[in-house]
Amino acid sequence: xxxxxxxxxxxxxxxxxxxxxxxxxxxxxxxxxxxxxxxxxxxxxxxxxxxxxxxxxxxxxxxxxxxxxxxxxxxxxxxxxxxxxxxxxxxxxxxxxxxxxxxxxxxxxxxxxxxxxxxxxxxxxxxxxxxxxxxxxxxxxxxxxxxxxxxxxxxxxxxxxxxxxxxxxxxxxxxxxxxxxxxxxxxxxxxxxxxxxxxxxxxxxxxxxxxxxxxxxxxxxxxxxxxxxxxxxxxxxxxxxxxxxxxxxxxxxxxxxxxxxxxxxxxxxxxxxxxxxxxxxxxxxxxxxxxxxxxxxxxxxxxxxxxxxxxxxxxxxxxxxxxxxxxxxxxxxxxxxxxxxxxxxxxxxxxxxxxxxxxxxxxxxxxxxxxxxxxxxxxxxxxxxxxxxxxxxxxxxxxxxxxxxxxxxxxxxxxxxxxxxxxxxxxxxxxxxxxxxxxxxxxxxxxxxxxxxxxxxxxxxxxxxxxxxxxxxxxxxxxxxxxxxxxxxxxxxxxxxxxxxxxxxxxxxxxxx
Numbered sequence: 062x063x064x065x066x067x068x069x070x071x072x073x074x075x076x077x078x079x080x081x082x083x084x085x086x087x088x089x090x091x092x093x094x095x096x097x098x099x100x101x102x103x104x105x106x107x108x109x110x111x112x113x114x115x116x117x118x119x120x121x122x123x124x125x126x127x128x129x130x131x132x133x134x135x136x137x138x139x140x141x142x143x144x145x146x147x148x149x150x151x152x153x154x155x156x157x158x159x160x161x162x163x164x165x166x167x168x169x170x171x172x173x174x175x176x177x178x179x180x181x182x183x184x185x186x187x188x189x190x191x192x193x194x195x196x197x198x199x200x201x202x203x204x205x206x207x208x209x210x211x212x213x214x215x216x217x218x219x220x221x222x223x224x225x226x227x228x229x230x231x232x233x234x235x236x237x238x239x240x241x242x243x244x245x246x247x248x249x250x251x252x253x254x255x256x257x258x259x260x261x262x263x264x265x266x267x268x269x270x271x272x273x274x275x276x277x278x279x280x281x282x283x284x285x286x287x288x289x290x291x292x293x294x295x296x297x298x299x300x301x302x303x304x305x306x307x308x309x310x311x312x313x314x315x316x317x318x319x320x321x322x323x324x325x326x327x328x329x330x331x332x333x334x335x336x337x338x339x340x341x342x343x344x345x346x347x348x349x350x351x352x353x354x355x356x357x358x359x360x361x362x363x364x365x366x367x368x369x370x371x372x373x374x375x376x377x378x379x380x381x382x383x384x385x386x387x388x389x390x391x392x393x394x395x396x397x398x399x400x401x402x403x404x405x406x407x408x409x410x411x412x413x414x415x416x417x418x419x420x421x422x423x424x425x426x427x428x429x430x431x432x433x434x435x436x437x438x439x440x441x442x443x444x445x446x447x448x449x450x451x452x453x454x455x456x457x458x459x460x461x462x463x464x465x466x467x468x469x470x471x472x473x474x475x476x477x478x479x480x481x482x483x484x485x486x487x488x489x490x491x492x493x494x495x496x497x498x499x500x501x502x503x504x505x506x507x508x509x510x511x512x513x514x515x516x517x518x519x520x521x522x523x524x525x526x527x528x529x530x531x532x533x534x535x536x537x538x539x540x541x542x543x544x545x546x547x548x549x550x551x552x553x554x555x556x557x558x559x560x561x562x563x564x565x566x567x568x569x570x571x572x573x574x
Contacts, residue, residue: 109143109212116140119216120443120487121225122191123455124206125232126156129199131191131208133216134235136444136451136486141216146196146207147228153515154204156457157498158392158439158491159184159226160506163415166217178205180213184226185500185508186414189519191226204519222416223388223405223506225489227439227455230514235441235453242467243440244389244477244484245449251483254386261379268368268375275368279361286354296347300340307333377421380406381479384419388442388487389480392507393426393470395435396496400426400472402480403506415504422479427471434460435469437493437511442486450486458494458511466492 117135124131124145132142147154163183178192193214194207201207206228208216227233310330317323384404392401402422410417428435437458442450454463461469470492493509500508510516 109209110141112138112140119219119224121227121235121439121441121455122220123233123235124154124191124226124228126154126200126228127231131206132234133219139234141212143209143212144196146194146198146202147200148202148204148517149200150517152203152517153200153519154189154202154206154228155185155510155516155519156228156230156514157495157508157510158437158457158493159189159228159508160390161220161222161224161226162186162505164217164220164222179210180217182217182220182226183415185498185519186502186505187500187519204517222407223390223418225439225441225506227457229455229457230511231457233455233457235443235455238440238452238454238463240440240452240464240467242470242472243450243452243490244442244481244488246484247482250385251485254382254483258379258382258386261375261382265372265375265379268372272365272368272372275361275365279358279365282354282357282361286351286358289351289354293344293347293351296340296344300337300344303333303337303340307337309333380419385480385483386485388485388489390488390506391480391490392497392509393428393472393490393492394496394509395428395431395492395494398425398428398431400424400476401497401507402476405506410504412504417504418506420503422476424473424476426473429469429471434494435466435492436460436463437495437509438463438466438491440467440490440492442484442488444486450484450488458513460494 114137117137117140119133119140120135122131122133124147126147129145129147130142131145133140161182161184165181165183167177167179178190178194181190181192183190189204189206191206191208191213193210193212194202194205196207196209307330310326310333314323314326314330317326384406387404387407390403392403393399394401400423401420404419406417406419408417409415436456437460439455439457440463441453441455443453444451456463460466491507491509495509495512498508498510510519
């Protein structure tokens, strides 16, 4: 009764304040009515969670834009999950295939007023990342994936450069999968990797020393021969002058009228003839001595070229042998009809940021019915089995069913023979309609963005430098010679998405892993 009286009094007071007061009351009533709906929405959202088992190392992370959730998976299933806040309308987080490129505990944004982005894990070089941040309960970032602060801190030390991050427009999970086209490693090939790597590394070191010595010899020969032209020109000039003096003496002798003049001309001619003969002898000797030096320049130059080629071949073989002990990732694009291979060298990028990925394999591939969509499917080797590897598949775009997608592709056997026998857990094969994003370069794993999903948070950012990949010319100090890749995907115009965003707000259990 008291509440009714108070309400009536409030209404009368508002009435006395006129239209402005009535509008304020209406707004308050609307907010009050909306609060239960917001609360209901919050209650539907999932909480941070830890799998009730001992967790292994993470193999991949899947971000669901629809559910505003990130889930980390090891070989046996999900490990941890948490709510996230992805990009808001106009700055949407791009859906696609990514990998962790760089990590920074105390990152500050260079794009947004030095904003704090703790435990940042970059997935594109133009600024999309996973990091700790505020979660208002809906998509609210400028394109990054915000995670709860404590969750971001806990997963930071467990992830690694090159770990797969899948951003899906809908909810999806890894599903067990098998197919004859997937890698079937050979135990004997894997066992031979360390010994073969050591042997080829020693050969590469020897080839490098030989190449350095050949280069020094070629440089010394070229330096010694560099003075030859000037010395020969000087001797040629001396001979020319001596010949001119001899001709002058002949002329004087022919024109002599007296015995005295004739005797003097004879003496002058004799001296000029001796001088001309000496100049000719010196010039001939210099020319004879110069030829071996010229031959030495040509020979040492050719030897240096051969040694450099041998070094390139040996270093490439040693690099391949060493990389055989690393998980391998393959990307097959229907757009470019190409197959690309990436393996992490674990060497810091020479231009700073991230690590160098081996990019020396890029070959054409045959796709049956190439005009028909194939979808985007990520096949991952989750763990070893008694007969090889146990695989899973994650589909984020259903152009074709995953099994059909693999059936449609004919992969060059020499490529499979090169990388398949030593394939390890965490190796992967990605099939997609999309070309590689322009964010893919020599210091990334694969980046591919779904072109039919909104990408506002991706295309509004400053693009990175033109994509560079290693050429087939070989390697230099393990990094290689890089050139621009013409088969990369530029940022696509933003398209609208039909999904609504939501997220939970419950604390997560600590101490996982």
